[in-house]
Amino acid sequence: MKSDVQKLMQKFKDTDIPIIEAAFVKVYLQKKNIFFENSRFICSYLERVADRDAELYRYIFDSFHFGQIDDLIGIFELLLNSENKKMNGMIYTPYHIKKYIIEHVIVQNEIPKVVDPACGCGSFLLTAAQFLKERYGLSYKEIFGSYIVGFDIDGHSIEKAKVLFNILSLEEEGTSIEEGCELHTVNSLQELSKKTYKNRYDVVIGNPPYVRAKNMEKQVKESVKLWSVVSGNVDLYIPFYQLAVEILKLDGVMGYISPNTFLQSVNGRGLRNYLVGRGYKIAVLDFRETKMFQDISHYTCICLIFKGKSTYDLDYALLNGESSLDKYEFTTYNIKNYPVNKEWRFGNSRIDDIIRRIESQPHRLEDYKIRNGLATLKNDLYFFRLREWTTTTITERTEERRSP
Numbered sequence: 001m002k003s004d005v006q007k008l009m010q011k012f013k014d015t016d017i018p019i020i021e022a023a024f025v026k027v028y029l030q031k032k033n034i035f036f037e038n039s040r041f042i043c044s045y046l047e048r049v050a051d052r053d054a055e056l057y058r059y060i061f062d063s064f065h066f067g068q069i070d071d072l073i074g075i076f077e078l079l080l081n082s083e084n085k086k087m088n089g090m091i092y093t094p095y096h097i098k099k100y101i102i103e104h105v106i107v108q109n110e111i112p113k114v115v116d117p118a119c120g121c122g123s124f125l126l127t128a129a130q131f132l133k134e135r136y137g138l139s140y141k142e143i144f145g146s147y148i149v150g151f152d153i154d155g156h157s158i159e160k161a162k163v164l165f166n167i168l169s170l171e172e173e174g175t176s177i178e179e180g181c182e183l184h185t186v187n188s189l190q191e192l193s194k195k196t197y198k199n200r201y202d203v204v205i206g207n208p209p210y211v212r213a214k215n216m217e218k219q220v221k222e223s224v225k226l227w228s229v230v231s232g233n234v235d236l237y238i239p240f241y242q243l244a245v246e247i248l249k250l251d252g253v254m255g256y257i258s259p260n261t262f263l264q265s266v267n268g269r270g271l272r273n274y275l276v277g278r279g280y281k282i283a284v285l286d287f288r289e290t291k292m293f294q295d296i297s298h299y300t301c302i303c304l305i306f307k308g309k310s311t312y313d314l315d316y317a318l319l320n321g322e323s324s325l326d327k328y329e330f331t332t333y334n335i336k337n338y339p340v341n342k343e344w345r346f347g348n349s350r351i352d353d354i355i356r357r358i359e360s361q362p363h364r365l366e367d368y369k370i371r372n373g374l375a376t377l378k379n380d381l382y383f384f385r386l387r388e389w390t391t392t393t394i395t396e397r398t399e400e401r402r403s404p
């Protein structure tokens, strides 16, 4: 799909992205026989695809096939420009991760109010809405009208979220929700710091933006300082953790996929301090070195926080990739007395033990002045070209060099 979208963007490089997106929506609706003519919202959205775009429309119609609405979300992601990805951390979450998080946070008997404070084009919320429909038997009009709330700093993403919510409702129920949803274009770190948002939601979900301090816009950099977890060169996702805990009602649950660096990094100290201070139960599914997103190099984890009684329990599981989401085992650690200035390491007791032993040594490498590394002065003995990857080859070559 990626190379097909790249080809299309090359061919139609003079066409604005919102027009290309709308053309994809139009093709999606037509290929899936979704009747949208009664929706004023969708009709007015599609007006941007004019007669002059007939070739674009035809090209998309002939080259792309759609299964689920998530395919459209995938296209929207591929059409994002790299500047937006860098400044706003716009990366959408793979379906199985959304599904896992949603199934573990929407567990209430009463219908919960679900919020995504950095919702992008609403992909997480859309999956949550499908889940609410299945679990509580509501219509999309009711769900989007009363139980789903999204915020994002980018107005274009919010528009796409509205379009997707309408398409979902049209496709599954034959009616559109029009403007009947709570989606807001705001800087969440500014807006949701207000008192009125405290203790307001039952569930917070999302994939908060991963943006390094040096790539943040000035206005965002300022708003980051409103959160006490922020210290030093913070990454944007860190204050989104505090934000989630604060807007949750007591007994609410948060589920994020985010970088796992807050467990160990210096700029995660503030967050570690905050989490130990509250003592809410936490569950971390750590992907450690497995890359869960194509095209980005962050190491990530799923983190769930249960805002309730302080237990200081942290359930930790180390995963080897997406398939392990079905089979993993938690080990519970009590973090009450964990030092927040040190790295938190869980999961591999052998490696943890070695690190603890190294860290407890009285002398550190930095205590010594090192001028020269190790010099063998016999490079021809140590460097050799490998002909074949077998132990005999290595032995033979080494012996060959040794003989006079």
Ligand SMILES: C[S@@+](CC[C@H](N)C(=O)[O-])C[C@H]1O[C@@H](n2cnc3c(N)ncnc32)[C@H](O)[C@@H]1O
Binding pocket: 088, 089, 090, 091, 092, 093, 116, 117, 118, 119, 120, 121, 122, 123, 124, 151, 152, 153, 154, 157, 186, 187, 188, 189, 206, 207, 208, 209, 210, 220
């Ligand atoms: C990784 S995307 C998440 C998209 C969506 N939650 C998902 O998982 O598919 C991060 C989103 O955060 C938004 N964002 C970045 N800074 C923000 C801020 N200060 N307030 C609100 N949203 C922000 C970006 O515009 C982007 O859409």
